[in-house]
Amino acid sequence: MTNVLLIIFIISLLYVSIANRIITYVRVLALQGFILFGVTFLQLKDIQTWNLVLILLETIVFRAVAVPMFLAYLISRNKITRETEPYLPHFISLIIITMIVVITVLLANSIQDTHLDKIFFIVSLSTLFTGLYFIASRKKIITHVMGYLMIENGVFILSLAVGNEMPNLVNLGIMLDVFASVLILGIFLNKLGDVFKAVDVDQLSNLKDY
Amino acid sequence: MTGIYLIGAFVLAGLLIANRNAILNNLLIIIFGILQICFTIYACYNYRSSFLEYFTFDSLGLLLLMTLSIITIPALLHSYLYIRRHDETPQSRAIYFSALVFLITSISAAYLANHIAVIWIFTEMTTLSASMLIYHHRNKLALEGTWKYVFICAISITFVFIGILFLSLSLQHAGSDDLSFSNLMAYKDKLNPFWLRLAFLFIFTGFTAKLGLVPMYTAGIDAKDKAPAPAGALLASVLMNLGFVGIFRFYAIVAQTSLFHWANLIIFIAAVLSIFVATVYMTRVMNIKRMFAYSGIEHMGIVMLGIAAGGVGYYAAILHIILHAFVKSGLFFQFNQLYRTFQSKSIQHVGNYFKYNPAGAIVLLIGFISATAMPPSGMFVSEFLIFRSLFEGNYIILLIVVLLLLTIVIWAFGKNILKILFLPVPGLDESKIPAINPWESLTQYLLMFGAIWLGLNPPLIFVELIQDTVKILPV
Numbered sequence: 001m002t003n004v005l006l007i008i009f010i011i012s013l014l015y016v017s018i019a020n021r022i023i024t025y026v027r028v029l030a031l032q033g034f035i036l037f038g039v040t041f042l043q044l045k046d047i048q049t050w051n052l053v054l055i056l057l058e059t060i061v062f063r064a065v066a067v068p069m070f071l072a073y074l075i076s077r078n079k080i081t082r083e084t085e086p087y088l089p090h091f092i093s094l095i096i097i098t099m100i101v102v103i104t105v106l107l108a109n110s111i112q113d114t115h116l117d118k119i120f121f122i123v124s125l126s127t128l129f130t131g132l133y134f135i136a137s138r139k140k141i142i143t144h145v146m147g148y149l150m151i152e153n154g155v156f157i158l159s160l161a162v163g164n165e166m167p168n169l170v171n172l173g174i175m176l177d178v179f180a181s182v183l184i185l186g187i188f189l190n191k192l193g194d195v196f197k198a199v200d201v202d203q204l205s206n207l208k209d210y
Numbered sequence: 211m212t213g214i215y216l217i218g219a220f221v222l223a224g225l226l227i228a229n230r231n232a233i234l235n236n237l238l239i240i241i242f243g244i245l246q247i248c249f250t251i252y253a254c255y256n257y258r259s260s261f262l263e264y265f266t267f268d269s270l271g272l273l274l275l276m277t278l279s280i281i282t283i284p285a286l287l288h289s290y291l292y293i294r295r296h297d298e299t300p301q302s303r304a305i306y307f308s309a310l311v312f313l314i315t316s317i318s319a320a321y322l323a324n325h326i327a328v329i330w331i332f333t334e335m336t337t338l339s340a341s342m343l344i345y346h347h348r349n350k351l352a353l354e355g356t357w358k359y360v361f362i363c364a365i366s367i368t369f370v371f372i373g374i375l376f377l378s379l380s381l382q383h384a385g386s387d388d389l390s391f392s393n394l395m396a397y398k399d400k401l402n403p404f405w406l407r408l409a410f411l412f413i414f415t416g417f418t419a420k421l422g423l424v425p426m427y428t429a430g431i432d433a434k435d436k437a438p439a440p441a442g443a444l445l446a447s448v449l450m451n452l453g454f455v456g457i458f459r460f461y462a463i464v465a466q467t468s469l470f471h472w473a474n475l476i477i478f479i480a481a482v483l484s485i486f487v488a489t490v491y492m493t494r495v496m497n498i499k500r501m502f503a504y505s506g507i508e509h510m511g512i513v514m515l516g517i518a519a520g521g522v523g524y525y526a527a528i529l530h531i532i533l534h535a536f537v538k539s540g541l542f543f544q545f546n547q548l549y550r551t552f553q554s555k556s557i558q559h560v561g562n563y564f565k566y567n568p569a570g571a572i573v574l575l576i577g578f579i580s581a582t583a584m585p586p587s588g589m590f591v592s593e594f595l596i597f598r599s600l601f602e603g604n605y606i607i608l609l610i611v612v613l614l615l616l617t618i619v620i621w622a623f624g625k626n627i628l629k630i631l632f633l634p635v636p637g638l639d640e641s642k643i644p645a646i647n648p649w650e651s652l653t654q655y656l657l658m659f660g661a662i663w664l665g666l667n668p669p670l671i672f673v674e675l676i677q678d679t680v681k682i683l684p685v
Contacts, residue, residue: 111404115382128372135365141357148364155368158375166378166387172327176371179334180364183341195353204354207432208497 002042006123009035010101013130017093021082022075025146026068032153033064039160046164051171058174067149067181075142085139093137100129120161127154141192145184152177212261215249219315227308230300235307239286242311249318250279266324269678270528274321274455277532278448280660281539282314284653288440288543291650302346309342310441317452325390326377329456330370333420336449337363343441344433355436362429366419373412380405391459398466410464410473414457421453422510424483434503439549442499443542446506447535454513454531461517462682470684477518482612484511489615492622496557498548501626502541505581508619509534515612516596523599524680530592533661537589540657541577544570547646557626561635569648571631576658578627582620588665
């Protein structure tokens with residue numbers, strides 16, 4: 001079951017790569033939140049109950065509901081246009097993300113390790129690189145933020161892989177998530193929307209050496 | 211005492227942000243200054259002891275904590291002058307000082323932490339407080355700088371976290387789950403090299419955002435440019451040391467394993483690229499604050515060269531990073547007076563500073579001599595020792611490349627500083643130039659001469675502390 005969920009997670013990455021509208025990204029992030037909820041529930045068995053409840057609450061409330069809702073609110077409030085505006089065509093994005101997944105699978109197969117479930121490694125590493133690719137290849141700042149949130153999801157999956165032995169690391173990952181999301185989304189994306197009318201990265205090039 | 215310090219400082223930060231009264235504000239800042247000094251003295255008397263399980267007063271932490279506390283006093287003083295002059299609203303003053311106290315406390319705690327996750331938490335806190343300082347002016351450019359800083363720091367902090375996860379995988383092979391540095395050192399032979407390699411790559415890359423090396427150096431430059439100069443002084447000196455602490459403590463463990471030479475190679479690549487990048491930008495840069503920031507990138511590159519070269523380089527690197535903190539913070543404190551004189555950050559609109567503020571001009575001159583490591587500055591000694599370690603390690607070609615790049619840096623830095631000091635600006639309205647009180651430069655003199663004294667004639671206890679820091683590294 002865990003494997004099925006994680007494979008759906010990878011498919012969601014491929015789906016995002018050809019998505020045309022920003023709201024699709026938001027929906028996929030919500031879906032990923034629900035998947036993480038399921039994976040956490042199935043994976044973390046040797047953990048104290050209250051800690052498990054905390055982690056589950058974080059995934060369902062924060063990742064699956066609150067953050068996507070807030071993103072949708074930001075999009076409508078700042079009148080961000082629907083297009084994702086990639087620098088590259090969707091087809092090339094799809095190829096690149098497929099390549100990322102294939103390479104991480106090959107990399108994972110070269111590892112001889114009994115302590116790690118390989119699928120966690122594959123999913124988290126491909127999510128990490130996909131997120132970085134989204135940050136590099138999309139024009140709008142809000143898509144950069146979504147790329148970052150995707151990286152967070154990938155890191156969370158990796159922390160679940162060691163979660164039974166070191167539950168504190170999962171808690172740290174949650175702290176990182178809450179901290180970064182609140183800082184990035186709450187304060188500055190709000191401000192950026194007020195100050196820069198259309199939130200494009202092109203407008204963030206005024207800091208110069210001369 | 212560590213608990214009292216942390217709770218006390220955070221309470222002070224909370225009071226500062228809630229308070230709108232000017233006198234009470236100053237009183238709270240003075241209390242924080244006293245608390246910081248008392249804590250440092252307490253740390254000196256409790257050398258090598260551990261507190262609250264996650265903090266140890268070890269030699270590296272102690273050295274950098276003393277550096278931080280020495281720089282804190284002028285930073286608070288100049289912040290006070292800065293805020294008073296700019297007629298700030300009580301609200302923006304409250305946020306500024308609260309963020310400053312929060313930043314200094316987080317840095318102190320991160321220096322002393324003996325657990326990699328605790329360092330990580332406090333590094334996160336420094337991002338939060340530094341972003342408040344960068345956003346101080348609340349205009350479009352400050353927002354851009356803050357956004358870039360927050361975003362890049364968030365990605366780097368995620369990288370460090372991934373590194374910690376890989377490290378935990380590596381440690382599971384040794385049958386342990388305690389990520390404190392002493393435990394990692396105890397299990398150093400059993401760590402899985404594959405995961406350790408990945409862990410080092412991610413943790414190193416993550417901490418370069420704070421240290422100011424390639425690849426994540428960019429955010430720090432904008433941050434030091436947009437933050438008010440007294441806060442910029444902290445970002446350009448003690449916050450960079452925090453990145454160094456994060457990398458050094460983990461490197462000390464990796465150096466004991468079979469990955470020692472591979473890790474050195476990574477550090478060499480990052481260090482030489484940093485010096486190269488700094489050189490390229492130094493020749494083009496027209497913004498004085500950014501010029502100082504790029505000079506910081508170059509110095510961090512030199513420090514990491516010393517670490518990777520080994521031998522006498524270890525000692526020199528620690529010495530260099532401390533001296534750099536003194537000199538660079540002094541230059542940033544002086545920048546404020548320079549800005550008040552000319553009302554411009556651009557080198558084109560600044561010149562003949564000796565005529566308007568001789569006391570400050572001499573600070574700039576000494577700072578220039580120190581930052582380019584010319585004798586008799588203290589940094590000459592440390593830089594010379596780093597070059598010697600490169601020579602003794604048979605990195606001759608690398609040494610030649612670095613020396614050539616540094617020559618270009620000296621030329622670019624010298625060209626700009628000498629213009630600021632001596633060349634008159636055509637069409638400057640002299641009647642608008644305010645008189646600067648020479649006493650404001652006193653703190654910078656103390657910092658500069660402190661750096662020279664520590665470099666040329668270091669006290670025995672200081673040398674012993676550095677040697678104690680580097681003795682865990684292989685010869």
